[in-house]
Structures are given as structure tokens and as C-alpha cells.
Amino acid sequence: MNSTESKEKLIGDFKVVIADAEALLQATASEAGEKFSATRVQLEKKLAEAKSKLLEAEGILLDKGKEAAKVADNYVKDNPWKAVGVAASIGLVIGMLIGRR
Numbered sequence: 794m795n796s797t798e799s800k801e802k803l804i805g806d807f808k809v810v811i812a813d814a815e816a817l818l819q820a821t822a823s824e825a826g827e828k829f830s831a832t833r834v835q836l837e838k839k840l841a842e843a844k845s846k847l848l849e850a851e852g853i854l855l856d857k858g859k860e861a862a863k864v865a866d867n868y869v870k871d872n873p874w875k876a877v878g879v880a881a882s883i884g885l886v887i888g889m890l891i892g893r894r
Contacts, residue, residue, distance in 0.1 A: 869876040
């Protein structure tokens, strides 16, 4: 076999490989597409559920935060000097920790 025949055979073999690859892609495209579509629908449902739960949790945390703020506000109004003492103590501790660096 001379070099021209070898090149032609190699080109022919590549054409067969390419044709087989294209056929394989076409055969699996519909299956992969259907599986992807089903997975995409499931993912969208799960994402919608997660967003709903996140909004619900956010609402609960917001309500609890408002409640805690009201309790703290009432405590400070009822005990202003205790609140000042606690704030000063916390400030002192933070200052000492920063000063150590």
C-alpha cells in the first residue's frame, strides 16, 4: 500500500468515525433532551418550593426580629441605667480584645 492509498483509507476511516458519531448524537439527542426536560421541570418545581420556604422563613425571622426589638426597647425604657451598664461592659470587652492585637 502506497502513501496515497494510506491517506485515502485514513480519510475514509475518519469519515466513518464522524458519521458514526453524528448518528450516535442524533440517536441520543432525543433521549438526553427528554431526560433534561424532565430534570429541568423537577428542578424548577424544587426551586419554586425552596423560594416559597425561604420567603416563609424570612417572614418568620422578620417577625421574631421585630418582636425582639420591641422587647429590647421596652427593657431599655424600663431600665435605662442597666442598659447603659451592659453596653459599656460590652464596649470595654471589645476594646480590650482589639487592644490585644
